[in-house]
Every structure is written in structure tokens, then in C-alpha cells.
Amino acid sequence: xxxxxxxxxxxxxxxxxxxxxxxxxxxxxxxxxxxxxxxxxxxxxxxxxxxxxxxxxxxxxxxxxxxxxxxxxxxxxxxxxxxxxxxxxxxxxxxxxxxxxxxxxxxxxxxxxxxxxxxxxxxxxxxxxxxxxxxxxxxxxxxxxxxxxxxxxxxxxxxxxxxxxxxxxxxxxxxxxxxxxxxxxxxxxxxxxxxxxxxxxxxxxxxxxxxxxxxxxxxxxxxxxxxxxxxxxxxxxxxxxxxxxxxxxxxxxxxxxxxxxxxxxxxxxxxxxxxxxxxx
Ligand code: SAM
Numbered sequence: 070x071x072x073x074x075x076x077x078x079x080x081x082x083x084x085x086x087x088x089x090x091x092x093x094x095x096x097x098x099x100x101x102x103x104x105x106x107x108x109x110x111x112x113x114x115x116x117x118x119x120x121x122x123x124x125x126x127x128x129x130x131x132x133x134x135x136x137x138x139x140x141x142x143x144x145x146x147x148x149x150x151x152x153x154x155x156x157x158x159x160x161x162x163x164x165x166x167x168x169x170x171x172x173x174x175x176x177x178x179x180x181x182x183x184x185x186x187x188x189x190x191x192x193x194x195x196x197x198x199x200x201x202x203x204x205x206x207x208x209x210x211x212x213x214x215x216x217x218x219x220x221x222x223x224x225x226x227x228x229x230x231x232x233x234x235x236x237x238x239x240x241x242x243x244x245x246x247x248x249x250x251x252x253x254x255x256x257x258x259x260x261x262x263x264x265x266x267x268x269x270x271x272x273x274x275x276x277x278x279x280x281x282x283x284x285x286x287x288x289x290x291x292x293x294x295x296x297x298x299x300x301x302x303x304x305x306x307x308x309x310x311x312x313x314x315x316x317x318x319x320x321x322x323x324x325x326x327x328x329x330x331x332x333x334x335x336x337x338x339x340x341x342x343x344x345x346x347x348x349x
């Protein structure tokens with residue numbers, strides 16, 4: 070029998086959210102790879118899943134790479150291996166991505182068992198325009214990348230979903246206000262748990278109810294119209310880099326295009342193109 074890697078979602082706070090399929094999958098596994106075995110042992114015990122015939126192995130962020138040879142070997146021998154994280158969907162701001170990549174590259178089948186994930190739960194309860202959204206995960210704590218990522222997604226008219234630790238929420242809200250303006254925002258806290266709360270408001274103003282630094286939190290910022298006229302310079306720079314890498318247009322031709330769609334003169338655009346070319 071061919072082995073298979075099953076990627077299984079587990080609850081983000083409410084045990085009742087585990088799916089029937091997830092329980093069946095975990096029960097019928099020969100190996101369960103867990104982000105944290107102590108944590109998952111409690112979950113499995115609450116689900117009455119005995120570990121007599123199941124090997125529970127750790128597969129945290131720093132162990133994932135080392136687990137790959139064993140996983141490939143056991144899949145070759147026909148094992149059914151489940152991958153779980155501490156909560157929600159594995160791989161979504163959690164370990165597992167490199168392992169799944171290696172399993173696919175080695176031509177072993179994978180299966181997904183979808184279920185709870187904080188990103189979806191937060192969007193569901195936000196009550197904002199989130200038809201199209203960008204999931205930014207945990208932002209870098211500081212630096213240009215943090216600002217660039219937010220501005221690019223926001224300028225493209227996308228709603229933003231950001232994972233944040235509670236003691237950094239206020240600082241991140243202040244930054245979001247600077248970069249996105251006074252958009253509607255919701256901080257979804259303790260989703261699916263006893264004290265689930267949606268703190269609603271506008272960036273730059275107080276939330277209601279007032280935010281408290283407790284539990285786990287997801288920030289959702291409302292999406293809007295795509296801004297055509299005021300493309301931030303970062304977006305232009307990325308476009309220039311992509312055109313240079315495609316090697317189909319000369320630097321002058323790229324500069325001409327840039328000048329046509331921005332308020333830069335041809336000379337300014339050409340200097341910018343040359344600067345980016347030199348930095349590539
Ligand atoms: N893999 C998980 C998922 O599918 O949502 C996310 C894991 S990530 C390490 C943990 C972050 O997810 C938390 O810091 C928080 O931002 C968010 N999160 C997870 N559970 C949550 C909950 N019950 N309520 C609010 N946010 C939650």
C-alpha cells in the first residue's frame with residue numbers, strides 16, 4: 070500500500086471544532102507528527118485517541134528539516150502519516166511547509182483535512198469588506214519590509230489579515246494607521262474560546278470594546294478601492310526590477326513606460342531604472 074501524508078487541522082481553542090474526518094484520520098495514522106508532542110498528547114487524549122499503535126513524533130520549526138528523511142522512508146513503506154500543529158492549520162504561520170514540499174518532490178501523495186484556522190475565523194466575524202484579502206501572517210517587528218508589505222497590499226485594495234501577539238497589537242495598529250489611513254479595523258481576540266471578542270473601530274481611534282492585551286489576536290483591516298493614480302514608489306521599483314529581469318526591453322524603454330504612468334520625467338525614470346539595474 071502506498072503511504073500518504075495527511076495535513077490535518079486541529080481546533081484553535083474550542084475542542085468541538087475538530088472534524089469527524091480529522092478524528093478518523095488521526096486514529097488511522099501510524100505516525101502523527103506534532104509541532105509540540107506534549108501539547109498534542111493532551112488533544113489526542115481529549116479525543117480518546119490511544120497512542121498504542123501510533124507513533125507520536127515531534128516536528129517543530131527546528132526539527133522539520135531533520136524529519137524529512139524519516140518521513141520519506143516511512144511513506145515508502147506504506148505508512149499513513151498525519152501532520153498537526155499546536156492549533157489550526159499546519160503550515161499557516163506554523164511549521165510543515167518544507168516537509169510537504171519534500172514529500173511532493175519525492176512523488177508521495179498528500180491529502181488535506183481542512184478545518185479551523187484563525188485567519189478564516191477572523192475574516193468571518195470581522196463584518197468588513199474582505200472579498201479579497203492578503204494574509205500577511207506575523208509582520209516583521211520593524212524595518213522597511215514591514216511597511217512595504219502592508220502598503221503594497223493596502224494600495225492594491227486588499228483587506229489585510231495580520232497575526233499579532235497581544236502586547237504588540239497597539240503598536241501595529243498605530244503603524245497600520247500611518248500606512249493605510251483611517252480604515253475600519255477589527256481585532257479578533259480569543260476566537261472560538263470562552264472570551265471571544267471582536268474589538269471594532271477605525272484605525273487611529275479607540276476600539277470598542279477597548280482592546281485588552283490578553284489571549285491571542287488577529288487584526289483585520291478593511292479592503293478598499295485599488296489606487297491607480299498614487300502607486301507607491303515601491304510598487305514601481307518592483308515592476309522595474311521585473312521588467313529588467315525579463316530582459317525584453319532596454320533600460321530606456323522601461324524608463325519611458327515608467328514616465329508615462331507616473332509623474333516622473335523621462336530623465337528621472339531613466340536614473341531610477343539604472344539604479345535598480347545596478348542593484349540587481
Ligand atoms: N496555524 C494557526 C492557524 O491556522 O490559525 C496559526 C498559528 S500562529 C503560530 C498563532 C497565531 O494565530 C496567534 O498569535 C494569533 O495571531 C492567531 N490565533 C491562533 N488562534 C487564535 C485564536 N483562537 N484567536 C485569535 N487568534 C488566534
